[in-house]
Amino acid sequence: MEAARRAEAAGRHVIHMEVGQPGTPAPRGARAALAAALEAGQLGYTVALGLPELRAGIAALYRRWYGLDLDPARVVVTTGSSAGFILAFTALFDAGERVGLGEPGYPSYRQILHALDLEAVGIPTAPENRFQPVPEDLPEDLSGLIVASPANPSGTMLGHQALRALIEAVQARGAAFISDEIYHGIQYEGRAVSALEISDDVYVINSFSKYFSMTGWRVGWMVVPEGHVRTIERLAQNLFICPPHASQVAALAALECTDELERNVAVYRENRQLMMEGLREAGLASFAPPDGAFYIYADVSGFTSDSRAFAAEILERAGVAVTPGLDFDPARGHGTLRLSYARSPGDIREGLARLKAFLAAR
Numbered sequence: 001m002e003a004a005r006r007a008e009a010a011g012r013h014v015i016h017m018e019v020g021q022p023g024t025p026a027p028r029g030a031r032a033a034l035a036a037a038l039e040a041g042q043l044g045y046t047v048a049l050g051l052p053e054l055r056a057g058i059a060a061l062y063r064r065w066y067g068l069d070l071d072p073a074r075v076v077v078t079t080g081s082s083a084g085f086i087l088a089f090t091a092l093f094d095a096g097e098r099v100g101l102g103e104p105g106y107p108s109y110r111q112i113l114h115a116l117d118l119e120a121v122g123i124p125t126a127p128e129n130r131f132q133p134v135p136e137d138l139p140e141d142l143s144g145l146i147v148a149s150p151a152n153p154s155g156t157m158l159g160h161q162a163l164r165a166l167i168e169a170v171q172a173r174g175a176a177f178i179s180d181e182i183y184h185g186i187q188y189e190g191r192a193v194s195a196l197e198i199s200d201d202v203y204v205i206n207s208f209s210k211y212f213s214m215t216g217w218r219v220g221w222m223v224v225p226e227g228h229v230r231t232i233e234r235l236a237q238n239l240f241i242c243p244p245h246a247s248q249v250a251a252l253a254a255l256e257c258t259d260e261l262e263r264n265v266a267v268y269r270e271n272r273q274l275m276m277e278g279l280r281e282a283g284l285a286s287f288a289p290p291d292g293a294f295y296i297y298a299d300v301s302g303f304t305s306d307s308r309a310f311a312a313e314i315l316e317r318a319g320v321a322v323t324p325g326l327d328f329d330p331a332r333g334h335g336t337l338r339l340s341y342a343r344s345p346g347d348i349r350e351g352l353a354r355l356k357a358f359l360a361a362r
Contacts, residue, residue, distance in 0.1 A: 014320070017340050068197065076236065080209065087232055090235055093118050099146065105153075122329075150186065156288050181206045271341035271342075276289060299336055304334075
C-alpha cells in the first residue's frame with residue numbers, strides 16, 4: 001500500500017488489488033444518522049460493552065441471518081475486529097500457550113498473538129481442502145484455534161458439517177474455538193455458517209468493515225459465552241474505555257441499510273466472475289474459487305519463487321498493486337499472490353488487462 005501511494009504521489013495511475021477495503025462508502029443511512037447525532041449534542045464515552053441499542057441490533061441481525069435467538073447481553077461492541085482479537089486472546093489464553101491458525105491466513109492473528117507472548121502455531125492447509133484446516137491437521141497440544149470463513153486470503157468457506165467437525169475436535173481437546181466471521185454477508189453461492197449455529201461455547205468476532213463498508217470507522221463486535229461477558233467487560237474498559245461513539249451511531253443505522261449493502265455485494269459478485277475468467281486468460285489458473293469475501297489467492301509459482309519481488313515488479317511495470325503470499329503463509333507464500341476485487345468493475349477490468357499484458361511480455 002505504501003509503495004502504491006508513492007507511485008500515485010509521483011503521478012502514476014495505480015489499480016488497487018492489494019487492499020481488503022470496499023470501494024464503496026459507508027451506507028447513506030449511516031452517514032445521515034451520524035450527521036444528525038453531531039448536530040444533536042456531545043458524543044462522549046459510552047459504556048465499555050457498547051451502546052445497548054447497538055448490541056440489541058446486532059443480536060437481531062443474528063435472527064435475520066441465521067435464525068438464532070441471541071441474548072444481546074452476550075454481544076460486545078469493539079473498536080474494529082482487531083480489538084476483538086486482542087480481547088479474545090487476552091481473555092482465553094495465558095502467556096506461552098499455543099494457538100493454532102490455518103496457513104494461508106490473516107497475518108495479524110500471528111502478530112497479535114506474538115505481542116501477547118502467545119505462540120502462534122501455523123497449520124498448513126491444502127488446496128484439496130480449499131485452504132481450510134480439517135480436524136486431522138490439528139496438533140494435540142493447542143490451547144485454541146482461530147478459523148475464518150469466508151477466509152482471508154482465499155475467500156473459501158466452511159460448510160456446516162466441516163465447521164462442526166472442527167469445533168468438536170477443538171473442544172474435545174479442551175481448547176477454545178474462535179470464529180472470525182468478518183466477511184459474513186459477502187457470499188456468492190451459499191450462506192455462510194456461523195459457529196454460533198453449532199455451539200454457544202465459542203467466541204465469534206465480526207465487524208462493520210466489510211459487508212457494511214465501514215473500514216475506517218473502526219467498529220466491530222464479538223459474541224462470547226454468557227459466563228465470559230464480565231471478563232471481557234473488565235478488559236475492554238481498561239484497554240479501550242469504549243468503542244468510538246460516533247461509529248456506534250453510524251453502525252446502528254447501517255444495520256437497516258440492507259438494500260444498499262446488497263447492491264454492493266452484487267458488484268463483488270460481478271467482479272468475482274471477471275477475476276476468475278480474467279486470471280485464467282492471463283495464465284493464472286490455479287486458485288480455489290472464492291465462496292465469499294473479495295479475494296483470490298493465486299498460485300504464481302510458474303512465474304516466480306519470490307512473491308514479494310514479483311509484487312513489486314507488477315506494481316512497477318504494470319501499475320497494479322497486489323499482495324505477496326508471504327504475508328499469509330511465511331513458509332509457502334513465495335509462490336502465491338492475493339488479489340482483491342473490492343473495487344469497481346471498471347478498475348477490475350483495467351487491472352486484469354494490465355496483468356495479462358505484463359505476464360504475456362515477461
